[in-house]
């Protein structure tokens with residue numbers, strides 16, 4: 001077997017495993033009401049060299065995904081092989097490239113859209129124990145969740161995300177759209193998503 005075939009078969013088994021993980025994560029997010037209709041998408045890095053992401057397929061009900069409903073993409077979010085990845089795959093790929101994240105979550109939550117409207121300049125959180133869930137050592141910190149303008153042009157949206165990234169905040173709100181959150185792996189990305197959404201719901205409650 002040549003080394004190219006070894007790489008291919010490793011990616012194939014990685015993709016199948018990633019599909020099962022992402023389907024389970026998506027079912028959980030859908031049960032929270034964060035992926036209504038066909039909204040939202042998820043990705044996980046399956047290889048760093050070459051860069052390959054498993055991204056949920058486009059246009060599906062994410063609460064009904066199976067392990068086969070993922071598409072392998074390259075470092076730009078373009079499909080490698082069969083299937084149509086999420087329309088937002090390029091944004092996932094940019095997050096991975098910029099932050100070194102191993103998994104990215106995109107959900108359409110009401111609180112992210114509502115708070116994005118209220119605070120288009122960014123949403124500040126301070127003096128909250130829950131901030132330790134984003135890796136901070138103490139509640140005595142102030143962090144800003146950036147809000148970026150939406151676009152149907154993924155390259156433009158990715159540039160906005162890149163310009164808006166803030167230290168200590170593994171998330172960005174896309175105005176009128178939803179929330180992007182990331183972590184080292186799908187489990188940490190989910191924990192970050194749960195923490196950021198909790199912060200947004202608190203801010204909304206006033």
Ligand SMILES: CSC[C@@H](O)[C@@H](O)C(=O)COP(=O)(O)O
Pocket residue numbers: 037038039040041056057058059060085086087088106
């Ligand atoms: C209600 S569909 C919204 C989509 O345009 C998009 O924002 C989304 O989150 C899902 O797109 P998808 O291509 O299925 O990953």
Ligand SMILES: [Zn+2]
Pocket residue numbers: 039040088106108177178
């Ligand atoms: Zn979306």
